[in-house]
Amino acid sequence: MTGPLPALPPRLRLIEIVSSAWISAAVSALAELGVADHLDEPRTAADLARLTGAHAEALSRFLHAACSAGVLTALDDGRFALTEVGEVLRGDHPQSMRQMCRLTGMEEFARTWAHAVHTARTGEPAFDAAHGRPVWEYMSDPDHARFSRAFHGAMAESAAGHAVSALYDFPEGAHVVDVGGGRGAMLARLLTEHPHLTGTVLDLPNAVQGADKLLADAGVGARATVVAGSFFEHVPEGGDVYLLSRVIGNWNDEDSVRILRAVRAAMRPEARLVVVGHMPTGEDRTHYVRALDLYMFVLLQARLRTPEQYQELFARSGLELSRAELRPDSESLVEARPV
Numbered sequence: 001m002t003g004p005l006p007a008l009p010p011r012l013r014l015i016e017i018v019s020s021a022w023i024s025a026a027v028s029a030l031a032e033l034g035v036a037d038h039l040d041e042p043r044t045a046a047d048l049a050r051l052t053g054a055h056a057e058a059l060s061r062f063l064h065a066a067c068s069a070g071v072l073t074a075l076d077d078g079r080f081a082l083t084e085v086g087e088v089l090r091g092d093h094p095q096s097m098r099q100m101c102r103l104t105g106m107e108e109f110a111r112t113w114a115h116a117v118h119t120a121r122t123g124e125p126a127f128d129a130a131h132g133r134p135v136w137e138y139m140s141d142p143d144h145a146r147f148s149r150a151f152h153g154a155m156a157e158s159a160a161g162h163a164v165s166a167l168y169d170f171p172e173g174a175h176v177v178d179v180g181g182g183r184g185a186m187l188a189r190l191l192t193e194h195p196h197l198t199g200t201v202l203d204l205p206n207a208v209q210g211a212d213k214l215l216a217d218a219g220v221g222a223r224a225t226v227v228a229g230s231f232f233e234h235v236p237e238g239g240d241v242y243l244l245s246r247v248i249g250n251w252n253d254e255d256s257v258r259i260l261r262a263v264r265a266a267m268r269p270e271a272r273l274v275v276v277g278h279m280p281t282g283e284d285r286t287h288y289v290r291a292l293d294l295y296m297f298v299l300l301q302a303r304l305r306t307p308e309q310y311q312e313l314f315a316r317s318g319l320e321l322s323r324a325e326l327r328p329d330s331e332s333l334v335e336a337r338p339v
């Protein structure tokens with residue numbers, strides 16, 4: 001189903017809502033198996049099962065479930081084809097969501113959602129209730145390297161497809177410090193698009209694993225530095241633009257102010273801070289922003305914010321809002337300057 005849902009009697013509508021989690025799990029499983037990467041031409045379930053090491057009859061159920069969500073179409077001859085939406089599940093699509101769809105289905109998140117009622121009762125993060133510690137700490141544990149790789153792989157995939165340069169004019173010759181920049185995918189894209197820029201990526205040691213290689217493979221290694229560390233302890237000085245992409249939405253107000261103050265302490269008076277992330281605009285066409293706000297709370301006791309709410313955090317951190325670029329259904333941008 002690709003358009004708006006038809007009007008349904010309340011009981012049917014409700015069961016449609018709660019069972020959509022199963023369809024979502026089916027799409028995540030297809031992403032894990034890499035099914036879409038074999039659908040450069042329509043194929044049967046048996047063919048796809050052979051190519052992905054899956055069970056043919058079981059896979060056909062997953063494929064039909066994905067058809068009901070409009071990700072695939074079942075052809076009259078029994079073969080399955082990608083729809084325009086399904087194309088984005090391909091690993092080689094320029095805006096691929098394969099790693100993100102795979103990540104969404106991982107056990108860690110399933111267990112987190114199973115504890116969501118704990119969050120509703122107490123206001124505490126369900127991730128901690130399910131796993132005994134906060135998500136960043138859990139991910140830093142070498143025993144959870146698979147989850148960490150999947151998480152940072154998904155972030156790198158979506159950051160690489162993110163056109164931050166379409167939203168912001170980076171000054172000629174600027175040095176960009178990507179604070180909490182993961183594997184450096186966003187920095188790599190920025191430096192590729194703007195040969196005059198240099199940059200630094202700062203993130204926790206488990207997150208920057210592979211960043212040197214990613215930047216070198218993108219051909220920008222000579223203009224980039226990778227720093228492993230915590231933004232609560234130190235943010236590198238000397239930047240002209242400090243980027244916080246999809247970071248502040250992970251933290252409550254107190255911690256956000258600590259991060260912003262650490263960035264502010266590193267900034268020269270003429271430097272700028274650019275915050276990128278989903279912000280409620282009131283014009284969003286999907287329920288994703290509301291769902292993401294819930295997810296941030298359940299996972300991290302955090303929230304998405306409007307530019308006005310960012311301004312409140314900036315005011316407590318020695319910064320002031322200098323620009324806001326709101327984009328419904330997509331990531332928005334706010335800029336701040338030191339006061």
Ligand SMILES: C[S@@+](CC[C@H](N)C(=O)[O-])C[C@H]1O[C@@H](n2cnc3c(N)ncnc32)[C@H](O)[C@@H]1O
Pocket residue numbers: 136155156158159179180181182183186202203204207229230231232244245246247250
């Ligand atoms: C949602 S991800 C966003 C990554 C990247 N900026 C992007 O937009 O793709 C949040 C990032 O914050 C990083 N992070 C969490 N705690 C941190 C800390 N104390 N110091 C530095 N980075 C941290 C995580 O490792 C993760 O890479």
